[in-house]
Amino acid sequence: MSDTAKREVAVASAQKLGLFDADIHPVPKSGTEIRSYLAPDWHGHFDHYREFQRKPFANANSYPRAVRALSRRDSWPPGGGLPGSDLEFMREQHLDPYNIECGVLQVLDPVGNKLRHPGFAAAMCSAINDWQALAWAEPEPRLKGSIIVPQEDTRAAIREIERLGRSPLFRQIMISPRSEEPLGRPRYWPIYEAAEALGISVTLHVGGENGFPVTPAGHPSFFFEQRESHVPAAEAVLTSLILEGVIERFPRLRVITVEAGGIGWVPALSWRLDHCWERMGGEIPQVRKPPSSYLRSNFWFSSQPIDEPEKPEHLREVFDWVGWDRILFATDYPHWDFDDPKYAVKFAMTPAEQQMFFRDNARTAFGLQ
Amino acid sequence: MDAGIHSIDCDIHPSIPGTKALMPYLEEHWRDHLSFRGIDDVELTYNAYRNPFSCRPDWRPPSGKPGGDPSQVLEQALDAFGASIGILNPLWGGPVVYADDMAFALCHAANDWIAATWLDRDPRLRASMLVPFESPELAAEEIEHRARDPRFVQVLLLAMTEAPLGRRHYWPIYRAAARAGLPIAIHAGTGYRNPPTGIGWPSTYVEDYAAQTGGFQTQVLSLMTEGVLTKFPELKVVLVESGVAWLTSFLWRLNKTWRGVRIEVPWIKEAPAEILRRSLRMTIQPLNAPKGEEQVRRMLDHIGGDHMLLFSTDYPHWHFDGGDAMPPGLPAALHRKIRLDNPLETYSRLTETLQ
Amino acid sequence: MARFVVAKVGEIPRGEQKVVRVKGREILLLNVDDEYAALLNRCPHEGAKLLCGARVGLLESDEPGRFSYTRQGEFLRCPWHGWEFEIRTGQSWCDPKDTRIKNYDVKIEPGESLAKGPYVAESFPVHVEDSYIVIYL
Ligand code: FES
Numbered sequence: 052m053s054d055t056a057k058r059e060v061a062v063a064s065a066q067k068l069g070l071f072d073a074d075i076h077p078v079p080k081s082g083t084e085i086r087s088y089l090a091p092d093w094h095g096h097f098d099h100y101r102e103f104q105r106k107p108f109a110n111a112n113s114y115p116r117a118v119r120a121l122s123r124r125d126s127w128p129p130g131g132g133l134p135g136s137d138l139e140f141m142r143e144q145h146l147d148p149y150n151i152e153c154g155v156l157q158v159l160d161p162v163g164n165k166l167r168h169p170g171f172a173a174a175m176c177s178a179i180n181d182w183q184a185l186a187w188a189e190p191e192p193r194l195k196g197s198i199i200v201p202q203e204d205t206r207a208a209i210r211e212i213e214r215l216g217r218s219p220l221f222r223q224i225m226i227s228p229r230s231e232e233p234l235g236r237p238r239y240w241p242i243y244e245a246a247e248a249l250g251i252s253v254t255l256h257v258g259g260e261n262g263f264p265v266t267p268a269g270h271p272s273f274f275f276e277q278r279e280s281h282v283p284a285a286e287a288v289l290t291s292l293i294l295e296g297v298i299e300r301f302p303r304l305r306v307i308t309v310e311a312g313g314i315g316w317v318p319a320l321s322w323r324l325d326h327c328w329e330r331m332g333g334e335i336p337q338v339r340k341p342p343s344s345y346l347r348s349n350f351w352f353s354s355q356p357i358d359e360p361e362k363p364e365h366l367r368e369v370f371d372w373v374g375w376d377r378i379l380f381a382t383d384y385p386h387w388d389f390d391d392p393k394y395a396v397k398f399a400m401t402p403a404e405q406q407m408f409f410r411d412n413a414r415t416a417f418g419l420q
Numbered sequence: 421m422d423a424g425i426h427s428i429d430c431d432i433h434p435s436i437p438g439t440k441a442l443m444p445y446l447e448e449h450w451r452d453h454l455s456f457r458g459i460d461d462v463e464l465t466y467n468a469y470r471n472p473f474s475c476r477p478d479w480r481p482p483s484g485k486p487g488g489d490p491s492q493v494l495e496q497a498l499d500a501f502g503a504s505i506g507i508l509n510p511l512w513g514g515p516v517v518y519a520d521d522m523a524f525a526l527c528h529a530a531n532d533w534i535a536a537t538w539l540d541r542d543p544r545l546r547a548s549m550l551v552p553f554e555s556p557e558l559a560a561e562e563i564e565h566r567a568r569d570p571r572f573v574q575v576l577l578l579a580m581t582e583a584p585l586g587r588r589h590y591w592p593i594y595r596a597a598a599r600a601g602l603p604i605a606i607h608a609g610t611g612y613r614n615p616p617t618g619i620g621w622p623s624t625y626v627e628d629y630a631a632q633t634g635g636f637q638t639q640v641l642s643l644m645t646e647g648v649l650t651k652f653p654e655l656k657v658v659l660v661e662s663g664v665a666w667l668t669s670f671l672w673r674l675n676k677t678w679r680g681v682r683i684e685v686p687w688i689k690e691a692p693a694e695i696l697r698r699s700l701r702m703t704i705q706p707l708n709a710p711k712g713e714e715q716v717r718r719m720l721d722h723i724g725g726d727h728m729l730l731f732s733t734d735y736p737h738w739h740f741d742g743g744d745a746m747p748p749g750l751p752a753a754l755h756r757k758i759r760l761d762n763p764l765e766t767y768s769r770l771t772e773t774l775q
Numbered sequence: 776m777a778r779f780v781v782a783k784v785g786e787i788p789r790g791e792q793k794v795v796r797v798k799g800r801e802i803l804l805l806n807v808d809d810e811y812a813a814l815l816n817r818c819p820h821e822g823a824k825l826l827c828g829a830r831v832g833l834l835e836s837d838e839p840g841r842f843s844y845t846r847q848g849e850f851l852r853c854p855w856h857g858w859e860f861e862i863r864t865g866q867s868w869c870d871p872k873d874t875r876i877k878n879y880d881v882k883i884e885p886g887e888s889l890a891k892g893p894y895v896a897e898s899f900p901v902h903v904e905d906s907y908i909v910i911y912l
Pocket of ligand 1: 818819820821822823853854855856857858
């Protein structure tokens, strides 16, 4: 069979296959919808102080995005509101036509975990979580929520995890990789301990502002660069989690990177970390195995935005290097860099490979089997 | 080792013993100043020379900093590998001292010292010049001055700086380098003007070292997006001790993102991977490659440019043992190119001296 | 090659576009300064429907910091990943050689000449006194 013919067969069966989408972004219908989910004690704070973060612009991203609302231009609901704010339209444009069996909500907006005021951060996280449950996951069983936690205040984070960790409406804990300290440092360990005990995953969706320049060489100029900075940030988080010994300590922890610049960087990271460990293992005696082995056992990587090498078959080689069981499909709906399951992968996959990539790996990573 | 071919080692680290050694090359007020204030050395924290990684066990001198004794370096780095030329990259804190004038004075003196102590000693040696790069006008002054000595073959910068290197205030450096026909070398390292990762300060040295690739990615992308590589199309950018494997998917991502956000940088008129394959060079230690020749070949195929690879031992850093500095798996057919042709093509200043 | 009458001249204002269906294909008809182009309504990258694409001009630069913006409305930016396509040719700006939107021959023909046939007009009557946009397929 020619590659094109194989791809067409693949496309046809992908559509039949129920897909697992690791990254869907819901947003509230209005700037105040979330207020109705917020504990009344905090309404005054919400009205007067609202979001207070470590960034220069109150109503724009530090690096303004590629496109309005960061979204596909065809994803604005016909009935009004922002992309991702209308469940009915999401069903019609996304869940139904792509035959999504399960979609994981990744909430970037409104912001809870990056707020500077600890009390308000915790209250907003709870409000966002209740909103996910009531406005999305309950009415639409294909959608699963993410427990947003005030990650810098571990005690409050644990309270939130305890409150929701057993609810079938939530599949995971969502943490911003841009934390105040690298996520492997001990202050964050209670979160991993709770996640492991409850058997729920931790996802690291890119984004959030921690007040550090996005690169180790200071503030770049362009969105182009900020977007690319997600890769070194993801590399640094994984490095921190592995080298600080988090995986040694919590061997059943499942960690998923989402939207961290595809997967092409994973092999190079694993080779480099192994080289460093061979030479400087003495500094990190808690790391008992080559770092690459932890990447193969406790981490999963979502594919979007998918790597597009000049030669498509190079991506197959990347899949081989990363491990076919480690890679999860995600669309990032309704964001502009959406990946369409029918066309994103430009090399031919066998039906068995498709089943892993589009569905089964995610079931494992999110603990559904 | 391949007998009979010349070999050019593009990354050897001599160490600068401290400011005392530089005194003869400093103006009097700086001599008094440094000694009065007890500024005896500004070794980079990053260059942690007691770390086992910073020196291969059989290369470690009985005392003092590795790479401190020219005769030891000549024997172990050049003779042992049959190198006909070795490029010295001194890693030292002079360039990142906060006070601009002191940084300039230290760089200037260090370059004089390298010329007198090393370059004068053996005709095989060449060096990168230290410049106070956070003060670009002064850096340009040093480049202009130093370029008169043909044994200085490039300008040395670090992978982590105060701002990304493409930003326009750094351009005097590139203007001066381009005028003198000198490549820019970016070496792993940092003066810690920013946390070494975008997620803050890791706990360990090994994490900082691993994170250097993030610095390289930042600098390369910045030089590309800001238009340095298109404004100075002849400028070569040599990434030294950068690791190589990360370049694969980095190029793919840049091509992809460029298509979507080209309006931010309309001066970029061709695919970023094409621009970078033309401008970038990388030393081969460490390669950070997968194991096995077939896997290495694949990785090189993903990068799409074996003209970019430059031979290096990274002496005295400990990347390999034994007498073969070619990372395992690099196809034999490429050895000559990597050892000789690519370095000669990168450093025009070498051709005159290597007949 | 058959002629398909797909719209009446004047129906699509300058700078706008509409989707027509021809032989089961969705085709995007675009008015660029009262000339018309017909492109498959599907981005060659990941298949976005191009109808929602933005009509933009061409931003160029000879040097960092200098901007020149010309040919307003002659380019279509894909509603998903923002790739730019030249409407007249369907070619991608960044990769003109290998990436292009499939395009079709399109002409304006007076009702009179169409009256001689043969042509296919799927949804409306053709009058001799009007002009029509015709796609050749
Ligand atoms: S689908 Fe059009 S640019 Fe990607």
